[in-house]
Amino acid sequence: MAKTKVKFVCQECGYESPKWMGKCPGCHTWNRMVEEVERTTKTPAPAVLGSHQSKVERIDEIDISQEPRVKTGSEETDRVLGGGIVPGSLVLVGGDPGIGKSTILLQTSHRLAAQGLKVLYVSGEESVQQIKLRADRLQILSPHLLILSETDFAQIEMQIAAVNPDFLIVDSIQTIFHPAVGTTPGSVGQVRECTGHLLRIAKTHGIATFIVGHVTKEGAIAGPRMLEHMVDAVLYFEGERHHTYRILRAVKNRFGSTNEIGIFEMREEGLVEVGNPSELFLSERSQGAPGSAVVASVEGTRPVLVEIQALVSPTAFGNPRRNANGLDHARVSMIMAVLEKRMGLYVGSQDAYVNVAGGVRLDEPAVDLGVAMAIASSFKETGMSPHDVYIGEIGLAGEIRGVSRIEQRVREARKLGFARCIVPIKNLRGWTPPAGIEVVGVDSIQQAFQIVFRG
Structure with a gap:
């Protein structure tokens, strides 16, 4: 009989301890130490896929002509992956339950x-019957698509050897267990071991592999942080339950740009690509309402125009409320402090609610000018021109700093029919604005206020 012993493993970082502790010494998180049974004698993993002999190669002699990208048939997915699927790559897809992974x-x-x-x-x-029901609803029927319902990794490995697929999808990694690891499915040891085996299979046999990962209540992928370091790309599938569109975002990609996004719309027949996301986000915009401004953000390599909404009203409590949906809360607080100090807008005693229409998440500072204009417009109860787009980063002295890819942002605004772009004056150097749209350069937030509210 195999001798067993008990250990406690942190489900965040994988730290092991012979006794339970409330706070993990490795990552300093609380209540993440879980008891696991460790076997001193382990069954060796079956090598059903054969061995692979590695060799040292000179970098100038390595042939990459046999590794072309494979198009998925979806322009949005190919954009996020960096142009297609790389053979032998390992991609992790995470997202909230029921979001559409x-x-x-x-x-x-x-x-x-x-x-x-x-x-x-x-x-x-x-089960295979449940997958078949979804496939019928999505009108998916192909003899080259093979379905397997299994959680034992040893059985999965044998089926991979028998089928020899070009692509492998595992849904999800937290439900798979390896019989050589004496822990429950979803534990740190199981996730690390199964992902390591999938990585070896993908690299040695050139099988592009997608694995689905569950997320925690904080929105991070469940399991050890090492899981995201092992894979070649990490994709997050985001979206609000009350909206029909979904965003596929790349947060790590060894073969392409990070922070690239793909936009999809959830319909009865499945996910449909959105070719022009700017038009979708601006489709329900109110014309000339106070507190509304349009900004041009760049997500990866794609310029996207979205609406910033702000509502400023006197507070009924001692401490004013600050709520930012889709924007960094600290960034919004900084912009409001600049407005009060440099422009004399006494918003310190006001409740402020700032929202990115459509539920998009904007992280770049190029939207600062649009946020400031929306807050000022709501505070003044003055509408702005619905044909203006605001681009620029705001400094603590009230200056408007330059941003990257100004040409792409302006072209996107012109394509959607906007008449004027308010941009940093530094960005006017070295290029000629396209015909059909007025580009106005500003060097301070005071100058932007004079143009927008008095011009």
Whole structure:
């Protein structure tokens, strides 16, 4: 009989301890130490896929012509992946429950299988009948799409060896367990071990692999942080339950740009690509209402125009409330402090609610000018021109700093029919604005106020 012993493992960082502790010494999180049973004698993992002999190669002699990217058939997905799927890559897809992770991977599998590529879809959460019901609703039917419902990694590995697919999808990694690891599915040891085996299979046999990861209540992918370091790309599937669109965002990509996004709309027939996200986000914009401003943000390589909404009203309590939805709360507080100090707008005693219409998350400072104008417009109860777009970063002295990719932002604004762009004066150097749109340069927030509210 195999001798067993008990250890306590942190589910955040993987720190191991012989006794339980409330606070993990490794990552300093509370109540994440979980008891696990460790076997001193382990069954060796079966090597059903054969061995691979590695060799040292000179970097100038390495041939990459045999590693072309494979198009998924979806322009939005290809954009996020950096132009397509790289053979032998390992991609982690995370998102909230019910957001559509399984749907987008099943549709991607269908498009790949329609090209004659063999795809193995492994589900540890649903039976083959449940997957078939979803496939019928999405009108997915291809003989090259193979379905397997299994949680034992040893059985999955044998099926991979028997099928020899071109692409592998595992949904989800937290439900898979390896029999050689004496812990429960979803634990740090199981997630690390199963992901390590999938990484070896992907790299040695050139099988592009997608794995689905659950997320915690804070929005991070559940399991050890090492999981995100092991994979080649990390994609987050985001969206609000009360909105029909979804955003596929790349936060790590060894083969392309990070922070690239793809926009999809959830319909009855599945996820449909949105070719012009700016038009979608501005479709319900109110014309000339106080507290509304349009900004041009760049997500990865794509310029996106979105509406910033602000509502400023006198507080009924001692401490004014500050609420920022889709923006950094600290950044909004800084902009309000600049407005009060440099422009004399006494917003310190006002409740302020700032929202990015549509539920998009904006992280770049180029939207500062639009946020400031929306707050000032609501405070003054004065509407602004609905044909203006605001671009610029605000400094603590009230100066408007230059931003990157100004040409792309202005072209996107002109394409959607806007008449004027308020941009940093530094960005007017070295290029000629396109015909059909007026580009006005400002060097301070005072000058921007004179143009918008008095011009």
